[in-house]
Each structure stands twice: as structure tokens, then as C-alpha cells.
Amino acid sequence: MNYSISTKNRSRERGSALVTAMIFSFVVMTLMGSYLYLTTSEYRVSTRSYLLGASFNLAEGGVDRALHALSQADQSGWLSGTDADGRPYWAQRFGPYDLEGNIEGYINVVILNPNGSTPEIFSEGEAAGHVAGVVSKQVRVSLASGFYPFINGFNSKQGIVLKGNNVTFDSYDSRDGSYGWSNINSEITVATTSVESDAIDIGNADVYGYVATGGSQPNVGPNGSITTYYNPGEVDLSRITTDFYAEFPSISVPALNSPVRSMPSSGTIAGGDYELSSWSMSGRRTLRIAGDARIVVTGDISISGKSGIEVADGATVQIFAQGDISISGNGILNESEVPEQLLIFGTNTTAGGQAISISGNGYLAAAIYAPNAIVTLKGGGSSGRVYGAVAGYSAQLTGNSHFSYDEALEDYNIGGGVLEVAEWTELSGVGLTAMRLNMDDYNL
The missing domain is CATH 3.30.1300 (Pantoate--beta-alanine Ligase; Chain: A,domain 2)
Known part of the structure; x- marks a missing residue:
């Protein structure tokens, strides 16, 4: 009797061990299957990523x-x-x-x-x-x-930083008149070809338009926005792209016709060609340019104090500068309010070798193309504004800077028979x- 009970117990023990072994084997096989599946999935994902790059x-x-x-x-x-x-x-x-x-x-x-x-x-x-x-x-x-140097509105090679509580980007169209009322739009593109992670730092600025980088998302502060005037205060992801590409070719100084070698510090000039080693205005002086002019400056340009330049309505002025440009005081008043009639070209060929600064109550309605210049806008007061377009090496906006892109400039062509990349x-x-x-x- 005792032998029979012992035999039954051993049979039960062997049955329990067999069931346990089967369960353990099933668990191991399941884990191995899951591992193989995950490994295969990771391999496929890795391979697909490689193939996409290729x-x-x-x-x-x-x-x-x-x-x-x-x-x-x-x-x-x-x-x-x-x-x-x-x-x-x-x-x-x-x-x-x-x-x-x-x-x-x-x-x-x-x-x-x-x-x-x-x-x-x-x-x-x-x-x-x-x-x-x-x-x-x-x-x-x-x-x-x-x-087409001004096709986006505000371009740079190496990045853009916006600092301050009242930095604003937007657009208008000078073909429809002056900026204001119904002529305020959200069509500017703030763009850089840089692929760095901090290529565009929006901070607390408001970009009523688009943002484009060469490969990374822009940094946006808690009070910053990328949006339209119809939906203020938002970060609209559909207005952000990370595959921006653009060419920034250097621009040459034009051949001048018997240029004048000096510039009066005040009064009126009828226009013509000028070639200067430097150009400086300070104090309370005003120079009025009444006709078409081309001004080449091999050194620096400085407008300060309460001095200023007036460009008469109907006149077209082109400034080619190799040195630094500092505009403050009363700045340059473009009476036509058409930025295309005041063009500023940076001719420096060294990357970051030129500085363009617009500060204080400086007012400017112009288009600036300076592919090797560090552009700084330091707004202040009620008239510290820039209308037009900018293309530079890098850019920084601070204080109360307000930049409004003139959409009419997207069609401005410097000329030449060589095909250039307009959009990628x-x-x-x-x-x-x-x-x-x-x-x-x-x-x-």
C-alpha cells in the first residue's frame, strides 16, 4: 500500500515537472521570437534609413x-x-x-x-x-x-537671432501703397541655410510669415510665434520647413562713368556716379539726392547724430560698400517709400568681414544684399523700422525692431545670363x- 502511494506521488511529480518544462520552453520560445522580431524590425528600420539617405x-x-x-x-x-x-x-x-x-x-x-x-x-x-x-x-x-536676391525677405547664411519683447516680422506690398491698414500681410520668410540646431532663435519675437532652415527646427520662446495676423500667438508648424537652400553669390562693383571723388555733407546733389574712400555724416546735416545715383564706397559708411540722407521721390540710389555701414540718427529717408529705389550692396568678399548696423530711431526703406555681412537691427523709439528685404551672412534683431518685407522685391533680378537656383x-x-x-x- 505504501509502495503504491509512493509510486503515484512520483508520477505526479514527473507530470508536474513535464508541464513546468513545457511552460518554460514556451516562454523561452516566445521571448526568442519577440527578440528576433525586434531585431529584424530594427534591422529593417536601420536599412530603410540608410537607403533613404542614399x-x-x-x-x-x-x-x-x-x-x-x-x-x-x-x-x-x-x-x-x-x-x-x-x-x-x-x-x-x-x-x-x-x-x-x-x-x-x-x-x-x-x-x-x-x-x-x-x-x-x-x-x-x-x-x-x-x-x-x-x-x-x-x-x-x-x-x-x-x-533674385530678395525672394524670401530675410535671408542669412549662418543664422538669425531675435531678442527683445517687441521684435516683429511681417510683410506688405509697395505696389499696393504704403505699409498699413489693409496692406499688412504675413508673407515674409525668415530663412537661413545653416543646419545648426540653433540656426534660428525666435525667442519671444513674432514672425507673421514663414521660417525656413537648412536642417533643424527653430527655437521659439514661450511668448514667440510663427503665424499669421489672423491667428496671433501661435506656432504654426505648417509654416516651418527644414530643407531650405539658397545661393549667395558675391556682387561686383559696377563700372562707373567719370565718378565724382567727394560727397558734400549737406545740400542737394542731382545724382550721378560717386566713388568714395569713406562716407560720414554727423551733427545736424541733411543731404538730399534728387536724381539717380550710384555710390561706391571702399571704406566705411556712418550716419549719426541728427544727420540724415533724403532720397527724392522718383530717384533711384544704389550704394556699393566694402566696409562697415552704421545708420542711426535720422537715417536715410526714402521719400518714394519703395525699397527697390534704394539698394544697398555689401561687396566685402570675406565671410563675416562686414558689419551693417541700423539702430536707435534709424528708419530705412531699402533692400540690402550683403552676403558676407553681419546684420544687426537695434530698434528703439517709434520710428526704428526697416521696410524692404535683407540678405546677409548672419543677422540679429534686438529691442523694438520691426522688419516688414516688401513682397514686390521677390521679382527683383540682379541680372546676368547664368542660371541660378531660385528654390530647392x-x-x-x-x-x-x-x-x-x-x-x-x-x-x-
Whole structure:
């Protein structure tokens, strides 16, 4: 009897051990399966990320090939025709390129209106041959003959910092009259090609328009905004992009016709060409420019005290300066209130080698293109404002600075027959402005 009970107990123990072992094995197999699944998923994500990067690099390479073909007017190897919308095109597929691991890369490029003054390049990079499937990136590059330096409103190479409690960016259109009332818009783009994490520091400023960087999100303070006048105080993510690209070519001093070598400190000049080693006004002096003038300054420009320059309505003044520019006092009064009639060009060729400062109650209605200048706006009082456009090396706005972009300047072309990049966009396929071009329509 005792032997029988002992045998039954041992059988039960063996059964319990077997069940326990089976449960343990199931748990181990489940954990191993989960681990393998996670490992496989991570591998796929990592591989897809690599393929996306490779595809983007291929797309950029396609842009370079298209630019070379256009600059050389070389159609060799390109398919040509007219698409369904009546646009002439060149098209070509490049590859395969060895991306390692049995993965091949291809480039599909379409140039629309290749013989026109504003061609468009659509370049698509493909990575194929992996279990993740075909991965592609497509970019659109708009070109223009000549150069449009003021197409965005406020551009810089190395970044923009906004400091103060009343820093404001907005826009208007001088073709519709002066700034104010119904002529106040939200169409400025504050942009930098910098990819640094602090490329644009909004702080507590209000940007009634758009913000664009070369690769990072802007820093926005607790009271800052990126929005429209219809929705103040908000940070509208749809108005932020991180793929901004622009060219900042140097500008040359024009050939002058028998230039005058000195400038009076007050009175009126009829216009003409001037070439100065420096230009300074202080005290209570006023100089009026009554006609078209081109002024080249190899040194510094300083306007201070209660002195100022008046540009008569109907006159056009172009200033080319290699040295620093400091505008305070009564500044430069552009009576036409049309910024295009007062153009300031920085000709310094050293990155960060020039400083342009507008401070105090300085008032300026002008367009400034100085690709190597550090631009500083220090607003104060009721008239410390700038109307027009700025493109510089870097920029800082402080105090009560108010900058209003004149939308009419987006069409200003410095000229020249060389094609320049006007806009560069990565096409995500979302929204009408980011829709991809169907390469199949061009036999690619």
C-alpha cells in the first residue's frame, strides 16, 4: 500500500515537472521570437534609413548632372519631347550604381523647359534590391536666369537671432501703397541655410510669415510665434520647413562713368556716379539726392547724430560698400517709400568681414544684399523700422525692431545670363506644392 502511494506521488511529480518544462520552453520560445522580431524590425528600420539617405544623395547627384547639361547646353544622352501639359523636357536615367549588399542605385532626372529662362529640375534617387523594397527620394529645383536676391525677405547664411519683447516680422506690398491698414500681410520668410540646431532663435519675437532652415527646427520662446495676423500667438508648424537652400553669390562693383571723388555733407546733389574712400555724416546735416545715383564706397559708411540722407521721390540710389555701414540718427529717408529705389550692396568678399548696423530711431526703406555681412537691427523709439528685404551672412534683431518685407522685391533680378537656383524643395508627396513628378510619364 505504501509502495503504491509512493509510486503515484512520483508520477505526479514527473507530470508536474513535464508541464513546468513545457511552460518554460514556451516562454523561452516566445521571448526568442519577440527578440528576433525586434531585431529584424530594427534591422529593417536601420536599412530603410540608410537607403533613404542614399536615395537623397543620388537625387542631389542628379541635380548636378542636370545643371551641368544646362550650363553646357549639352543634350547628349537626354531624351527630349513635350509632356501632356505642353512643356518641353529633357529626361535621362543614370545607373546602376553599386550601393553594396546587392543594392543598386539609379537616378531619374527630368528637366522641364530646358531652353527657357526658368527651367525646373526634378531629380529622383532610387535604391533597389533589398527586402525593404525600392526606396526613393525626389527633389525639385527651380532655376532662374540671373539672380533674385530678395525672394524670401530675410535671408542669412549662418543664422538669425531675435531678442527683445517687441521684435516683429511681417510683410506688405509697395505696389499696393504704403505699409498699413489693409496692406499688412504675413508673407515674409525668415530663412537661413545653416543646419545648426540653433540656426534660428525666435525667442519671444513674432514672425507673421514663414521660417525656413537648412536642417533643424527653430527655437521659439514661450511668448514667440510663427503665424499669421489672423491667428496671433501661435506656432504654426505648417509654416516651418527644414530643407531650405539658397545661393549667395558675391556682387561686383559696377563700372562707373567719370565718378565724382567727394560727397558734400549737406545740400542737394542731382545724382550721378560717386566713388568714395569713406562716407560720414554727423551733427545736424541733411543731404538730399534728387536724381539717380550710384555710390561706391571702399571704406566705411556712418550716419549719426541728427544727420540724415533724403532720397527724392522718383530717384533711384544704389550704394556699393566694402566696409562697415552704421545708420542711426535720422537715417536715410526714402521719400518714394519703395525699397527697390534704394539698394544697398555689401561687396566685402570675406565671410563675416562686414558689419551693417541700423539702430536707435534709424528708419530705412531699402533692400540690402550683403552676403558676407553681419546684420544687426537695434530698434528703439517709434520710428526704428526697416521696410524692404535683407540678405546677409548672419543677422540679429534686438529691442523694438520691426522688419516688414516688401513682397514686390521677390521679382527683383540682379541680372546676368547664368542660371541660378531660385528654390530647392524635397518632394514628400503631401500637398499640391510637394507632389512628386511621375517619372513614368517621361519614359523613365
